[in-house]
Amino acid sequence: MKTNLLGIFTVAALTASAAFAQSSTRVQANVPFDFIVGNRTLPAGEYKVMSQGPAPGTVMIQAADGKGAVILLALPLYSVVERHGGKLVFHRYSDTYFLSEIWGPGNEGRRIRTTSRERELATKAAPGNTTVAALR
Numbered sequence: 001m002k003t004n005l006l007g008i009f010t011v012a013a014l015t016a017s018a019a020f021a022q023s024s025t026r027v028q029a030n031v032p033f034d035f036i037v038g039n040r041t042l043p044a045g046e047y048k049v050m051s052q053g054p055a056p057g058t059v060m061i062q063a064a065d066g067k068g069a070v071i072l073l074a075l076p077l078y079s080v081v082e083r084h085g086g087k088l089v090f091h092r093y094s095d096t097y098f099l100s101e102i103w104g105p106g107n108e109g110r111r112i113r114t115t116s117r118e119r120e121l122a123t124k125a126a127p128g129n130t131t132v133a134a135l136r
Helices: 002-022 116-124
Strands: 026-031 036-039 040-041 043-048 058-061 069-083 086-091 096-103 106-114 128-134
Touching: 026 086, 026 128, 069 096, 086 116, 096 128
Parallel strands: 036 096
Antiparallel strands: 026 043, 036 040, 043 058, 058 069, 069 106, 086 096, 086 128, 096 106
């Protein structure tokens, strides 16, 4: 009996892991300012953000017109509050914005790793957070 329960638990855990790895967040947002993702500056405009790719944690930020994209790895975030829509969270230092978090509907999101440039700016000024509502 214990062997059967262990087998059922293992199958359930593998199924849940596969489902998490397959889950994707897809949001679309109009960002009214230039912003930095990783080491790349993206111009203000309409963007599609997808957090599903060949590796777990892969995030793609693509201009809605398809003319530019950034692909990077991001860390998982969880919230106890379920969201009906998505949002993008930016850290602002003076007039420089860094994409920090991506949230889709539900309670899962992704955190973008802080770059050395952002850390350098953070030592000079306290960050302000700016949230941009995202459409599904």
